[in-house]
Amino acid sequence: xxxxxxxxxxxxxxxxxxxxxxxxxxxxxxxxxxxxxxxxxxxxxxxxxxxxxxxxxxxxxxxxxxxxxxxxxxxxxxxxxxxxxxxxxxx
Amino acid sequence: xxxxxxxxxxxxxxxxxxxxxxxxxxxxxxxxxxxxxxxxxxxxxxxxxxxxxxxxxxxxxxxxxxxxxxxxxxxxxxxxxxxxxxxxxxxxxxxxxxxxxxxxxxxxxxxxxxxxxxxxxxxxxxxxxxxxxxxxxxxxxxxxxxxxxxxxxxxxxxxxxxxxxxxxxxxxxxxxxxxxxxxxxxxxxxxxxxxxxxxxxxxxxxxxxxxxxxxxxxxxxxxxxxxxxxxxxxxxxxxxxxxxxxxxxxxxxxxxxxxxxxxxxxxxxxxxxxxxxxxxxxxxxxxxxxxxxxxxxxxxxxxxxxxxxxxxxxxxxxxxxxxxxxxxxxxxxxxxxxxxxxxxxxxxxxxxxxxxxxxxxxxxxxxxxxxxxxxxxxxxxxxxxxxxxxxxxxxxxxxxxxxxxxxxxxxxxxxxxxxxxxxxxxxxxxxxxxxx
Numbered sequence: 001x002x003x004x005x006x007x008x009x010x011x012x013x014x015x016x017x018x019x020x021x022x023x024x025x026x027x028x029x030x031x032x033x034x035x036x037x038x039x040x041x042x043x044x045x046x047x048x049x050x051x052x053x054x055x056x057x058x059x060x061x062x063x064x065x066x067x068x069x070x071x072x073x074x075x076x077x078x079x080x081x082x083x084x085x086x087x088x089x090x091x
Numbered sequence: 092x093x094x095x096x097x098x099x100x101x102x103x104x105x106x107x108x109x110x111x112x113x114x115x116x117x118x119x120x121x122x123x124x125x126x127x128x129x130x131x132x133x134x135x136x137x138x139x140x141x142x143x144x145x146x147x148x149x150x151x152x153x154x155x156x157x158x159x160x161x162x163x164x165x166x167x168x169x170x171x172x173x174x175x176x177x178x179x180x181x182x183x184x185x186x187x188x189x190x191x192x193x194x195x196x197x198x199x200x201x202x203x204x205x206x207x208x209x210x211x212x213x214x215x216x217x218x219x220x221x222x223x224x225x226x227x228x229x230x231x232x233x234x235x236x237x238x239x240x241x242x243x244x245x246x247x248x249x250x251x252x253x254x255x256x257x258x259x260x261x262x263x264x265x266x267x268x269x270x271x272x273x274x275x276x277x278x279x280x281x282x283x284x285x286x287x288x289x290x291x292x293x294x295x296x297x298x299x300x301x302x303x304x305x306x307x308x309x310x311x312x313x314x315x316x317x318x319x320x321x322x323x324x325x326x327x328x329x330x331x332x333x334x335x336x337x338x339x340x341x342x343x344x345x346x347x348x349x350x351x352x353x354x355x356x357x358x359x360x361x362x363x364x365x366x367x368x369x370x371x372x373x374x375x376x377x378x379x380x381x382x383x384x385x386x387x388x389x390x391x392x393x394x395x396x397x398x399x400x401x402x403x404x405x406x407x408x409x410x411x412x413x414x415x416x417x418x419x420x421x422x423x424x425x426x427x428x429x430x431x432x433x434x435x436x437x438x439x440x441x442x443x444x445x446x447x448x449x450x451x452x453x454x455x456x457x458x459x460x461x462x463x464x465x466x467x468x469x470x471x472x473x474x475x476x477x478x479x480x481x482x483x484x485x486x487x488x489x490x491x492x493x494x495x496x497x498x499x500x501x502x503x504x505x506x507x508x509x510x511x512x513x514x515x516x517x518x519x520x521x522x523x524x525x526x527x
Contacts, residue, residue, distance in 0.1 A: 003366040003367055003423060004156070004158075004213075004217075004218075004219070004366065004367070004369075005364050005365055005366045005367070005368055005423075006364070006368055006369040007364050009153065009160075009163075009169060009170055009171075009368075009369045010154070010169070010170040011154060011155070012153050012154055012155035012156050012158070013219075014218070014219045015364050016218045016219050017218075017219040017221065020219075020221075041154070041170060042169075042170040042173065042181070042247065043168055043169055043170060044460075045460075046168040046169075046359060046458075046460065047164075047168060047169055047359075047361050049478075050359075050361065050456050050477055050478070051361065051363075051364050053471065053477075053478070054476060055364070057476070063471045063473070063476075064471060065470060065471055066469060066470060066471070066478070067459070067463070067469055067478045069463075070459065070460040070461075070463035070464050070469070071464065072329075072330030072331060072332060072337070072464050073329045073330040073337070074327075074328070074329050074330060074460055074461060074464075075167060075183070075329065076181065077329050077330070077337075077339065078255070078257070080255055080256075080257035081257055081260070081337075081339060081342075081343075081344040082337075082344070083257065084257040084258065084259050084260040084343070084344045085260045085337065085344055085346055086259060086260065
């Protein structure tokens with residue numbers, strides 16, 4: 001059987017793995033992220049942060065107040081593009 | 092049994108979809124190379140849609156278990172359609188317009204995306220493989236061996252063939268930047284421009300319309316931009332910082348400094364968390380609708396689950412070609428390499444359906460990330476069951492100069508309601524620009 005339910009498909013984190021994190025006492029979204037690594041992949045949490053929040057609301061009866069901090073970039077960007085920004089100081 | 096292209100002649104001539112397909116009849120047919128095979132495509136359409144149209148569901152393998160991966164959202168929100176394109180790894184095929192002569196390679200697959208021997212990790216670890224905690228259990232030589240192995244296996248894609256040169260980023264300064272050219276974004280930009288302030292309106296799509304671009308039953312013209320608005324399409328905002336927003340426009344960085352930033356980024360779609368939710372052939376309803384607007388039907392036997400606007404639009408456009416389960420929820424998807432059915436549940440009833448495309452219109456959610464990066468406070472909404480940037484009556488957030496408008500703020504509403512909200516936010520931006 002490989003009927004995995006993917007909570008975070010970018011990092012292959014299963015629902016089962018997240019439930020294990022909850023059983024281990026991690027009941028806030030930031031701790032679950034650190035324990036399982038969900039939300040750290042290609043999509044940067046665009047799919048899984050919400051899936052985890054809805055799961056926490058369902059299992060613990062309380063949704064997280066805030067998401068994990070949305071950090072730039074929105075999706076991976078070539079480093080050359082970031083380097084091309086240079087900076088006003090360097091001219 | 093695979094996705095395929097449909098022709099206007101396949102559809103009732105009086106349907107909006109047929110009219111759309113005739114109106115956007117492809118002018119330039121081109122060929123791209125996918126893993127050595129020629130694929131017929133239409134210049135300018137999303138590469139992921141072209142590959143679907145050629146019947147290709149599986150494009151890559153997942154990072155850890157090497158499970159098959161294919162397009163799921165077609166909106167740049169998932170990992171499904173990453174390919175190696177012209178020697179550059181990890182290119183989102185859904186966000187890349189087709190050009191003649193593109194060379195597309197599947198990645199992260201040994202030897203091919205269709206058959207990958209590393210899938211054995213998936214069979215060996217039927218529940219999951221907790222590599223974070225597994226590695227720390229071993230000491231000494233075993234740990235070092237595991238680390239070397241893990242380093243070889245980790246990561247997605249391999250380095251580019253060549254070092255690319257990136258031109259220096261363009262610098263732009265405006266009074267107001269509006270991100271998202273859907274109904275609310277266009278109305279907002281128009282309101283600001285008509286008040287005399289300089290406005291840059293940007294969207295990653297190839298034109299205005301936002302959600303309406305993906306509705307196969309909507310063939311009305313999109314409201315136009317005021318001539319005073321500078322619009323850039325194919326220009327996605329990829330990051331916002333304290334006083335700067337970074338766009339990617341034709342592969343080049345553009346740094347925008349604006350006194351006011353409005354986010355009209357709308358909603359995201361997802362399929363939900365159920366067993367086998369990642370199997371190729373499981374799509375969001377919007378992805379299926381988007382592909383259909385390009386003349387690609389995402390399967391021969393399409394099952395549509397849910398009763399959201401995209402599910403209804405698909406049923407209206409395709410009629411008896413699809414099976415619709417408006418009140419059902421997916422218990423699990425069936426199939427290993429591609430979806431071949433699903434177990435559905437509604438109330439006390441559970442049943443199985445056969446399909447080669449499982450299309451789900453689930454709960455949508457606010458695309459809050461860019462507004463959050465810019466400084467807006469993002470909070471859980473019990474009503475919408477998602478995170479939403481906090482805003483006042485006009486769409487001003489807690490962070491000076493950052494605004495949100497349209498579906499991002501309210502969830503899906505009719506286009507004219509979204510436009511009214513955009514105009515309201517635009518008027519507020521003008522007042523604030525004059526006051527500061």
